[in-house]
Amino acid sequence: MVAHPLIAFVLMLTAPLIAAAELDTEIDRLKADVAELASDLYELEEAFLHPADTQVAVFLTLARSDALTLDSIELSVNDTPVASHFYSERELRSLQQGGVQQLFIGNVPVGEHRLKAVLTARTANDRYVRREVAHRFQKEPGEFRIQLSVDARAPEYEPQIGFAEWK
Amino acid sequence: MTAVEAHCQRAPATRKTRFCFLLLWSAALAAFPVAANERPGPQWQVGLAEFALAAGRAEEALVRIGETRGDAASWVRAQALLATGQVEAAKRRLEQQLTADSHRGDAALILGQMATQSGDDRGAREYFNTASRLGFGNTRQRALYELSMLDMADGKPDAAGQVLAGMEPGYWAALGYANLAAHFSKQDLNASRPLVALRVALAMSEQDVVSDRSNSLRSQLLVRAAYLSFQQEDYDKAIGFLEQVPLDSYYTPRALYLHGLSLDARDNYRGAMQSWHRAKKYPLAYPGVEDSWLGMGRGYDLSGYLGQAGEAYLAASASYESERATLRELASRIREEGAWKALVNDARGTNAQWFLADSRTLAQPRLAYLMRFMESGEAQRKVNRVAELVRLDKILASREQSLTVFRRSLSDLSSVPVATAVDEQQRLNARLEQLKARALEMQQRMAGASSSGAELKAVASMLAGVGRGLGSLETRLEGRTPHLSGLERRIDAALSRLQSLRGRAQQLRISAEQQLNDEAIAFVSRQDERMVLALDKAEQRIAHLYEYLALESIERGAQ
Numbered sequence: 001m002v003a004h005p006l007i008a009f010v011l012m013l014t015a016p017l018i019a020a021a022e023l024d025t026e027i028d029r030l031k032a033d034v035a036e037l038a039s040d041l042y043e044l045e046e047a048f049l050h051p052a053d054t055q056v057a058v059f060l061t062l063a064r065s066d067a068l069t070l071d072s073i074e075l076s077v078n079d080t081p082v083a084s085h086f087y088s089e090r091e092l093r094s095l096q097q098g099g100v101q102q103l104f105i106g107n108v109p110v111g112e113h114r115l116k117a118v119l120t121a122r123t124a125n126d127r128y129v130r131r132e133v134a135h136r137f138q139k140e141p142g143e144f145r146i147q148l149s150v151d152a153r154a155p156e157y158e159p160q161i162g163f164a165e166w167k
Numbered sequence: 168m169t170a171v172e173a174h175c176q177r178a179p180a181t182r183k184t185r186f187c188f189l190l191l192w193s194a195a196l197a198a199f200p201v202a203a204n205e206r207p208g209p210q211w212q213v214g215l216a217e218f219a220l221a222a223g224r225a226e227e228a229l230v231r232i233g234e235t236r237g238d239a240a241s242w243v244r245a246q247a248l249l250a251t252g253q254v255e256a257a258k259r260r261l262e263q264q265l266t267a268d269s270h271r272g273d274a275a276l277i278l279g280q281m282a283t284q285s286g287d288d289r290g291a292r293e294y295f296n297t298a299s300r301l302g303f304g305n306t307r308q309r310a311l312y313e314l315s316m317l318d319m320a321d322g323k324p325d326a327a328g329q330v331l332a333g334m335e336p337g338y339w340a341a342l343g344y345a346n347l348a349a350h351f352s353k354q355d356l357n358a359s360r361p362l363v364a365l366r367v368a369l370a371m372s373e374q375d376v377v378s379d380r381s382n383s384l385r386s387q388l389l390v391r392a393a394y395l396s397f398q399q400e401d402y403d404k405a406i407g408f409l410e411q412v413p414l415d416s417y418y419t420p421r422a423l424y425l426h427g428l429s430l431d432a433r434d435n436y437r438g439a440m441q442s443w444h445r446a447k448k449y450p451l452a453y454p455g456v457e458d459s460w461l462g463m464g465r466g467y468d469l470s471g472y473l474g475q476a477g478e479a480y481l482a483a484s485a486s487y488e489s490e491r492a493t494l495r496e497l498a499s500r501i502r503e504e505g506a507w508k509a510l511v512n513d514a515r516g517t518n519a520q521w522f523l524a525d526s527r528t529l530a531q532p533r534l535a536y537l538m539r540f541m542e543s544g545e546a547q548r549k550v551n552r553v554a555e556l557v558r559l560d561k562i563l564a565s566r567e568q569s570l571t572v573f574r575r576s577l578s579d580l581s582s583v584p585v586a587t588a589v590d591e592q593q594r595l596n597a598r599l600e601q602l603k604a605r606a607l608e609m610q611q612r613m614a615g616a617s618s619s620g621a622e623l624k625a626v627a628s629m630l631a632g633v634g635r636g637l638g639s640l641e642t643r644l645e646g647r648t649p650h651l652s653g654l655e656r657r658i659d660a661a662l663s664r665l666q667s668l669r670g671r672a673q674q675l676r677i678s679a680e681q682q683l684n685d686e687a688i689a690f691v692s693r694q695d696e697r698m699v700l701a702l703d704k705a706e707q708r709i710a711h712l713y714e715y716l717a718l719e720s721i722e723r724g725a726q
Contacts, residue, residue, distance in 0.1 A: 020548075020682060026675055027555060030668065031252030034559055037664055038226035041566060044657065049573075053636065061214070094221035100214030110632055138625065141632045 053141045054107040058083070058115065063151035065096035068159060070150070071120040071128075075104055078113055082106060103148070108139050115163075117148060123157035135163040142167055209235045216243045225250035238267040245274065254281070265297065272302020276310050283313070292317055305339075312339040316346065324350050336374035341384055344368035348391065358395040365392040386416035393425050402429040417538065420446050424455030427462055431469075440466035451490045452535035452694065457701040460486055464708055477712050484705040487698045493532060494698065498691045505680050506687035507553050510537055540690050549686050552679040560672045567665045574658045581651050592640050599637060603630050 050057075058075060062068065070092060075083040083104040087095075095101065116134045123129055137146060145166040152159045216231035220243060228247040232240055245260035258281065264274035279294030295317070298310035311334050318327035327347055334340040348364035355361065369388050375381035393408035406429045412422040427442035439462065446459035460483035467476035500509035513533065540546050610623050 023552060023675065023678055023682070026671075027552060027679075028252030028254055030559060030671055030675060031555075033668055033671075034562065035226045035229055035251035035253070037661065037668065038562075038566075039230045041570070041661060042227065042230045044661070048654065059215075088222070090221045091218065094218045097217070098210075098214050099218035099221060100211060101218045102215060110629060138629075140629065141636055 050105050050107060052143045054109060054139075055143050056104075056106060056108050056113075056139060057102060057143075057145045058104040058148065059145065060095070060101045060103050060148045060150065061099075062095045063149050063160075063162070064153075067124050067152035067154075067157060068150060069122040070095070071122065073103065073120075074118040076116040077104075077106070077108060079116070110139050110141055112136060112138050115146060117161060119150065119159065119161070121150075121159060123152055123159070124154070125157045127157070129159055131159050131161070133161045137163075137165060140167070209237060209240065213237070213239045213243060216240070216247065220247055220250070238264070238269045241267060242270040242274070245277075249277070272298045272300075272306045272310070276302060276306050276313075279310065279313060283317075288317055288320070308334055308337060308339040312343045315343045319346060319350050324354075336371045338372065338375040338377065338380060338384065341368045341372035341375065341388070344371060345384070345388055345391070352395065358399045362392060362395050365395070382413065383417065386412050386418040386422070390418045390422050390425065393422070393429070397425060397429055397432075400432070402432050405429045420449040420453035420459075421455035423449075424459045424462070427459060431462070431466070436466045436470050440470075448530075450530065450532040450535035451486065451698070452532060452539050457483075457487065457697065461701070461704060461708065464705075468712065473712065473716065477709065480705050480709045480712065484702060484709065487702040487705060490532075491695055491698045491702070494691055494695045497533070497536065498688060498695075501684060501687050501691065506683045507550075507557075507680055510540065510687050511550055511553075536691075536694065539694075540687065543690075546683075546686055546690070549679070549683040553676065553683055556672055556676040556679055560669060560676065563665055563669045563672060567662065567669070570658055570662055570665065574655070574662065577651060577655055577658065581648070581655075592637060592644075595637055599630065599634055603627075603634070606630060 056077070060073065062070075070087045072086045073084065074081060085101070085103065091099075091101070114134055114136050116132065118130065118132045120128070120130045135146070137144075147164040147166070149162040149164065150159060151162065212231055212233065212235045216228040216235075217239075219225070219228040219231055225247045228243060229251060232244050232247065241260060242264055245257050245264060248254075248257035248260060258278070261274040261278050265271055265278075267274075275294045275298035279291045279298060282288075282291035282294055292314065295310045295313045299307050299314065302310055311330055315327040315330040318324070318330060324347060327343070327350075331340060331343045331347065334343065344364050345368045348361040348368065351360040351364060352358070365388055369385065369392070372381050372385045372388065375384070389408045389412050393405040396402075396405035396408060406426060409422045409426040409429070412418060416422070423442045423446035427439040427446065430436075430442060431439035443459035443462040443466065446456055447463065449456050451457050451460075461480070464476045464479035464483060467473070467479055497509065503509075510533070541550065606623065606626050610627070613623065
């Protein structure tokens, strides 16, 4: 429903009803304007909510396309849950084709921290697995990125999670 | 623990929050040195954009892709532009994609669909031809299907058949043959050509890898084939098709009705009544259910149980009356609350357990009406428009809320005097010097102990980093006030744009909802007319039965 009944009523009185084709064009125009605003806000947020000196970003990629069907992932920093995600079929397909998921972006102070990931997945040999991995990292001033790369090799298809750090 | 952290933990709560925020903000102003060879390459940005697009965040995908070059980036950009309503820009990108090294078929397919929507059949045919030539897998099959549809629209079913014959078995081929069968049904008096096409469609649908889609299409094809067989008075064949329809399908009610009708045609009234009895358990929204109620009366009548036939007709009549009351209630709720809430949102917002989902879908009257309503393409378009505007309003509302909070925090931050931060900086500098001295002392004391060397090196590097941050703090604090004012202005401007966009979204939603309401009211009215017709039939049957009983009684009296 619209934000306020009074606003809705006033709009209803003032707004001429639009024909279907024109309505589609207007909706497209609105979507384009929303996308433009979203782009400006995204830059603003990146710059000010996650300042580079304290920023940590965690990304997830799949090392090979056919080894695992990810079901979910949970991420904790210093035992505080910071992100969790259930994968849709489309998202999985994107990861399998080289897509990169930004799992988390946030601020941590300079010093040592512990990142923990819990993933559940179905392996290529039809096993449902849940694996926990932890990684210690040293946050220094400046942008900091961690890449989680998930792999599973035949014949066991045991999930392997690699961590790579970038500054 | 760093000096900043230690200070943050020691300071009182309010002061601590403000000061830590101030330090974080100051840190944001610092230039961060990052080695160029360590930054992720363009492929990384494409990967991030691809995932954002797959997750339904096209706006983010556009930001991620930025000015990244390359075929893959261009393809993602075109899709994101299309998803964010920038149709003309997307079209230009898709045209460029046709000469790229990848996704040429996919681009041609989308361009073909856009041409079809704008009524340019000639252009669409060219694009679909390109897509069928350059595309692979699903893209190629979809393009061939679209070409066959264009042939059928031109009144050339044989040409369409030739295109379909060149397709791989699967969903699109099955759909193409189903449409060919529908085309033949309209032209031919004899059902043999449509039936052959439907049989091919059934065989093709078995190869569809998406099982839900395949099952649904298969049920629909079986019911169509059964109906054609029934019309040709080939009741055994009709029964054979119908008995393959699964019981949890959307087409089950009409399959049960047709099954009863086929058994009835073979004078198996008892069997027919069993099928109709099962069909009666479904909501009257589904086709065939209202006739199944009448069928029960007919079954009793033909079996010689006239009293029970009367009761069955009366029960049918009562159920139609009750359905009309439900429809009146639904229409009045649509008028009061709008179709979006009354028909779409409320119907799907029930709390049934997931394991009951299938039976719930088929058994709930309001959901049944929603599904019937959504069978029409026009209704789908109208519901989609409102859904899209609701989604946009949600995004804008959430953005507005977070920006308002951020704006408030900035006002709080502006009220913290710079002098406080300068005092804190002096204290922190002193503390840092102490820590550095301790680290140096420990390093000298433990010289030669290799196990602690690395740790001390890390501490020294951390202290150096904190020192650099504190060293530049003063310079950064000087720029704080103008920077905060600039930021506040940017946020105010963004909030104003947000409010204007929300106003536009609400205005468009009123128009979209009005169109949806009109469509829904017309639909409910048609359903009511269907019930009136069924009620009329039931009353005629009752009158006919009573007339017959009265004549019987007179005859018996005369004897």
